[in-house]
């Protein structure tokens with residue numbers, strides 16, 4: 074606010090990239106802090122409502138994701154829309170989003186950011202942080218199922234964060250998507266990129282397994298996972314229930330967010346076969362050092378990351394801080 078005239082800073086993708094928002098380091102650092110704050114009870118995060126006004130696919134929805142992070146910190150909302158067939162029907166990415174940041178001293182909006190770039194990178198940073206604590210030391214093989222926007226960002230972040238990755242195993246029901254990502258990985262990273270002919274072959278090869286599909290039909294069986302693997306269950310519905318029930322450790326980002334909307338954890342709770350008592354930890358508790366991460370080389374660990382508004386607001390607040398510092402973005406008058 075200047076001289077009582079409210080205004081807000083608009084940051085598009087180019088602006089966000091200009092302050093480091095197209096690389097994993099910013100997000101990993103912001104979330105290492107934000108997830109610990111969440112574990113310490115220093116965040117507020119009302120349960121997110123799903124608006125399903127059109128379309129019947131699991132990925133047809135708009136979600137409102139409000140949160141407050143830090144003291145005095147920042148409040149905000151991610152408003153993220155999705156239509157599963159946007160790429161084929163409209164030639165645009167599946168997900169679109171804006172993030173509004175509100176200054177907690179006035180609760181006025183102070184920034185408006187393009188949100189789907191931030192959303193993809195923060196989701197990837199959660200997997201990178203999980204891999205730091207829950208994957209086997211020096212893991213070499215990553216299996217990626219679903220090579221769209223989220224999948225390719227996951228892979229890029231993992232390759233940026235872990236130089237011991239040697240081979241990536243890619244599978245997509247559209248082989249051309251896996252081929253395209255393999256070509257990019259070959260050109261930009263010193264790793265082998267193998268396009269697998271089935272999800273099973275990819276999963277069986279992975280020390281770190283990351284499904285990023287649009288499915289609502291489980292296909293990953295527990296006996297596909299090799300001893301010592303970590304499965305970051307980004308697209309949530311890909312795994313059969315035995316994957317959760319037989320894992321040595323199950324970790325979530327947030328129990329309340331995970332146990333709803335008939336997603337995999339919620340289904341198991343409703344069936345009476347899983348409960349909070351069987352949960353090993355929320356990820357922030359592990360980052361804070363209050364719960365153990367991986368303890369042996371052969372345990373199988375499942376992370377169920379529902380995706381939290383706290384993550385979006387923590388990352389967007391850091392991008393806003395950097396944009397102010399470097400005078401990036403466009404000011405919009407509110408009145």
Ligand SMILES: NC(=O)c1ccc[n+]([C@@H]2O[C@H](COP(=O)([O-])OP(=O)(O)OC[C@H]3O[C@@H](n4cnc5c(N)ncnc54)[C@H](O)[C@@H]3O)[C@@H](O)[C@H]2O)c1
Pocket residue numbers: 132157160167168192193196218219220221222223224244245246247250272285286287288306307308378379380381
């Ligand atoms: N957990 C989180 O925090 C979080 C955050 C953002 C997105 N997501 C999820 O990530 C998923 C991917 O989103 P996106 O933006 O990359 O979508 P996208 O449409 O860009 O890409 C999805 C890819 O998966 C492939 N695919 C679909 N079904 C498949 C199957 N059964 N087996 C193999 N490949 C399959 C498609 O061909 C496509 O290439 C969505 O389910 C979304 O909800 C999760």
